[in-house]
Amino acid sequence: MKVEARELGVDLLQVAGSGPAYRISESDVRRYAEGGAPAAPAGVPVTVPAPTLPDFSKFGPTRREAMSGVRRATVRSMAQAWSTIPMVTHFDQADVSEIEALRKRYGPRAEKKGGKLTMTAILLKVAAAALKAFPKFNASIDTSTNEVVFKDYIHIAVAVDTSTGLLVPVIRDVDKKGVIALAVELGEIAAKARDRKLTPEEMQGASFTISNLGGIGGSGFTPIVNWPEVAIMGVSRSEMRPVWNAEKGTFEPRLIMPFSLTYDHRLIDGADAARFCRFVAEMLEDPFLLGFEG
Incomplete structure (x- = not known):
């Protein structure tokens, strides 16, 4: 060309x-x-x-x-998204102490399958549960007909940092896969992205995006929504913080993960975003809930 x-x-x-x-x-x-x-x-x-x-x-x-x-x-x-979507970013945080312990515990199982059990793999499953609970976040706006297109599938894109720029491959049917299977698939498709071997089809069809910068650093950021999606989650580096335990009357060291949600304000209201983020936080803070919601 x-x-x-x-x-x-x-x-x-x-x-x-x-x-x-x-x-x-x-x-x-x-x-x-x-x-x-x-x-x-x-x-x-x-x-x-x-x-x-x-x-x-x-x-x-x-x-x-x-x-x-x-x-x-x-x-x-990015220019098209910025000029089209009125974006707002909501910030929240989650105590990931328990799920981090589980991640380390079950990491060897993922390695036996050829993958790495990262927080991003876990977030894929948590986000899928949230998208089921809040279908408005798994939709698109059709301005030509004044309709909202709700998707009955959950395909989540994951931003991958490569030597040539940001690539965003898509993991399909996230809600139908286990965390370890997602970890294996995520590792494979991220490697293809870094090797510039992704096909156009592997970067199409996402209904939601996750961008995890925790491995690099930072305490928060405002990701830009990928049109025609209506929301994107940004994850920053977790850090140990003193958290007050009212029952014991003492401070305890807890691993806290900051995250953000940028959303299309034409479809999603602030209260919707806050509830979505609280749902995500609760899934991360009590992994047992994921068995019921995921």
Whole structure:
């Protein structure tokens, strides 16, 4: 497609992609070269062109580096999401002391199956239970018909940090799989993402996204909703904190995990988000509940 674009004199940064995550197809390039309107998914608003940059060389030496295909796709999808969705972020935290102990206890079982029992794998199962309990978070808005599309499947995307940028593969039917099976699948698909071996189909169809930055650090962040989803969960690094035990009258060291939920305020109200996050926290704080809800 790059050869095609050069031959036609098309600047790919000016072409709106109609593919998954707004990737540019050959037909998009040809349509643009022929003077047609740039292709874009239905319901995507026309964005305001970016202003021309000043001449930075007047202030000192500069250099330019071409964006990778992943970064160009990210630019398009993030700009589209930001201009389309009125987003609000709710912050919460969970005491993950008990579930962390279980994670370490059952980690060897996952390793025997070829996976690693990470907190993200556990969060996949917890999020699936929350999406069942709160189906509005597993929906999309159809502005062309003023309808809400509720999905009877639970496919969750997981953000993966790679050397070329952020990739978001999808784990399908999360509600139908056990935690260890999810751990194995998550490890396999994350490896494919880092090796740049994901197929377009493996990055399509998500109804919710989890972005876990706990392995890097930070106490909280506001992730951007991936349109046409309506919510995304952001997870930060857990840390040991003193928590007051009213029954014993003493402080106890507890492992606390901060997390956030960014949501589309057109469909989801603040109280809905707070209840969703409390549900997630309760599942993490009392793993026994997951047997009933998950």
